Amino acid sequence: MIATMTSKGQLTVPVEARKKLGLKAGTKVDLITTEDGRLELIPLTNSVKGLKGMVPKPERALTLEEMDQSIASGSSS
Numbered sequence: 001m002i003a004t005m006t007s008k009g010q011l012t013v014p015v016e017a018r019k020k021l022g023l024k025a026g027t028k029v030d031l032i033t034t035e036d037g038r039l040e041l042i043p044l045t046n047s048v049k050g051l052k053g054m055v056p057k058p059e060r061a062l063t064l065e066e067m068d069q070s071i072a073s074g075s076s077s
Helices: 015-021 064-073
Strands: 029-033 039-043
């Protein structure tokens, strides 16, 4: 996809990219420059609900005593 910058420094994001990223008028985006000189556009539209399922469930639940021991020792077990 190609976008052209205006004399005022504005870019029009192509419709295909807007649909794919869920961008609408007023959507805020974060522009990040990577170490290899690329520019990444990250929409700031996702809610916390979008994080559900990213971290796997533990094999077993810890007891309160195990949690207290872990906190006291500074461990992440």
